[in-house]
Amino acid sequence: VSKRIGIIGAGTAGLQLGLYLRQHKIEATIFTDRTPEDYTSARLPNTVAHHAVTIQRERALGIDHWNTEDHGYFGHHYYLGGPDPLRFYGDYHAPSRAVDYRIYHPQLMNDFTAQGGVIDYRPISEADIDTLSAQFDLLVVCTGKGGFGKLFARDAAHSPHEKPQRQLCVGVFKGIDQLPTRAVVWGASPTQGELIEIPYLTFGGMATALVFENHIGGDLEVLTHTKYGDDPAAFRKLMLDKLATHYPMTYERTDPREFDVANSPLDILQGAVTPTVRETSVALDNGTIALALGDLHATVDPVLGQGGNMASHAAWVLGEEIVAQDVFDHRFVEVVDARRRDRVLAATRWTNFMLGALDTLPAEFQGFIGALAQDRKLADEFTDNFNFPEKQWDVFAHPARIGAWLTRDRSQNDLVGAAAG
Ligand SMILES: Cc1cc2nc3c(=O)[nH]c(=O)nc-3n(C[C@H](O)[C@H](O)[C@H](O)COP(=O)(O)OP(=O)(O)OC[C@H]3O[C@@H](n4cnc5c(N)ncnc54)[C@H](O)[C@@H]3O)c2cc1C
Numbered sequence: 001v002s003k004r005i006g007i008i009g010a011g012t013a014g015l016q017l018g019l020y021l022r023q024h025k026i027e028a029t030i031f032t033d034r035t036p037e038d039y040t041s042a043r044l045p046n047t048v049a050h051h052a053v054t055i056q057r058e059r060a061l062g063i064d065h066w067n068t069e070d071h072g073y074f075g076h077h078y079y080l081g082g083p084d085p086l087r088f089y090g091d092y093h094a095p096s097r098a099v100d101y102r103i104y105h106p107q108l109m110n111d112f113t114a115q116g117g118v119i120d121y122r123p124i125s126e127a128d129i130d131t132l133s134a135q136f137d138l139l140v141v142c143t144g145k146g147g148f149g150k151l152f153a154r155d156a157a158h159s160p161h162e163k164p165q166r167q168l169c170v171g172v173f174k175g176i177d178q179l180p181t182r183a184v185v186w187g188a189s190p191t192q193g194e195l196i197e198i199p200y201l202t203f204g205g206m207a208t209a210l211v212f213e214n215h216i217g218g219d220l221e222v223l224t225h226t227k228y229g230d231d232p233a234a235f236r237k238l239m240l241d242k243l244a245t246h247y248p249m250t251y252e253r254t255d256p257r258e259f260d261v262a263n264s265p266l267d268i269l270q271g272a273v274t275p276t277v278r279e280t281s282v283a284l285d286n287g288t289i290a291l292a293l294g295d296l297h298a299t300v301d302p303v304l305g306q307g308g309n310m311a312s313h314a315a316w317v318l319g320e321e322i323v324a325q326d327v328f329d330h331r332f333v334e335v336v337d338a339r340r341r342d343r344v345l346a347a348t349r350w351t352n353f354m355l356g357a358l359d360t361l362p363a364e365f366q367g368f369i370g371a372l373a374q375d376r377k378l379a380d381e382f383t384d385n386f387n388f389p390e391k392q393w394d395v396f397a398h399p400a401r402i403g404a405w406l407t408r409d410r411s412q413n414d415l416v417g418a419a420a421g
Pocket of ligand 1 (some may be wrong): 008009010011012013014031033045046047048049050073110122123124125142143144146168170210294295296302304305306307308309310311408
């Protein structure tokens with residue numbers, strides 16, 4: 001049976017799929033517009049935390065190059081500002097890790113070619129797809145660029161937003177002390193923004209990523225529109241002022257004399273994301289299927305750190321089905337979609353829900369946060385469920401579920417835990 005797989009895009013989706021296929025001796029070619037060398041001088045593309053479920057897949061793929069003892073982190077501190085600020089902590093069952101994609105992707109590209117994968121370095125556009133479809137039995141599209149965002153139609157039923165819900169200012173910084181036990185600090189300044197502080201491995205070693213999720217029209221939006229390069233000292237002062245006002249839990253560990261970009265001005269990324277779900281596949285003129293994977297299929301705002309983890313999950317499921325099946329037709333797509341759908345849609349819905357809840361702070365959401373702050377067990381469960389977005393959506397899909405989750409009898413879990421452990 002011929003299984004020639006063409007993959008467009010060498011992000012986490014394309015590379016993890018390619019590596020899975022090579023592990024199973026399946027022919028895979030990745031097309032991408034950038035060489036490994038291009039990444040050293042590239043702008044920060046994002047600041048992606050991989051959760052334990054993703055790290056487990058990385059281990060299985062032989063690409064777990066950065067041990068979590070030294071580079072991972074172990075849970076979340078939460079800070080909710082307001083007249084009576086709340087601070088509390090939740091643990092993961094196993095650590096997460098954020099490696100600069102300017103290091104991660106070139107490494108995975110080298111791993112892929114070392115395992116016999118082929119990388120063809122050139123930009124691909126929609127116009128190339130007929131030629132490519134003649135060369136492959138299945139095309140997997142892992143970028144929205146080159147016109148592919150239009151080829152796969154927007155799925156309006158699952159895309160409630162037509163524009164970004166936050167203005168982002170993201171960077172990698174030095175001058176912020178790590179906590180004694182490395183953890184994400186997830187801060188919210190009610191009605192103004194969220195800040196995700198992430199222990200982050202970059203070119204010079206461990207540093208701190210800051211993801212400012214600024215509410216549109218609020219006091220923090222200026223961070224998205226102020227250019228570091230115009231006046232670095234003024235930019236640093238502005239950011240320090242905003243940290244002091246809105247995110248004291250990060251500011252209190254920041255040394256203003258040391259605070260600056262970790263590597264270079266390329267460490268700053270500003271912009272916005274429109275949450276979008278797209279159709280999962282397109283049948284091309286010659287009958288070959290083009291399948292959407294990763295952000296092209298579902299793009300979420302980064303406020304909960306789900307996009308890369310969803311992409312990795314979906315790449316794994318797709319890899320398994322390519323190995324298991326011999327014909328890449330509509331039935332194949334149906335099986336793949338059924339297996340990835342719950343996680344991808346739950347992550348999308350939970351993220352959209354949280355963006356809204358953090359905008360308007362409905363009473364049941366405030367009650368939820370208050371309960372977590374008082375019960376470490378609940379905080380641990382909520383934190384660990386960043387690994388399992390479908391479990392989060394089980395909690396938030398209906399207001400009645402929030403109360404049910406908070407008051408659930410967990411003693412049975414304790415018994416199971418005790419027996420297992
Ligand atoms: C600020 C920020 C923080 C984030 N934090 C997290 C987080 O903590 N956790 C998490 O899970 N997710 C996070 N995400 C989301 C995550 O970055 C994405 O979901 C993930 O990178 C998507 O991977 P992908 O492979 O689908 O696409 P991409 O990473 O976009 O890969 C696309 C690939 O295609 C190539 N390409 C582009 N155009 C062409 C072309 N014309 N021809 C050929 N190749 C082309 C590119 O070079 C690249 O290799 C964050 C995103 C942002 C913006």
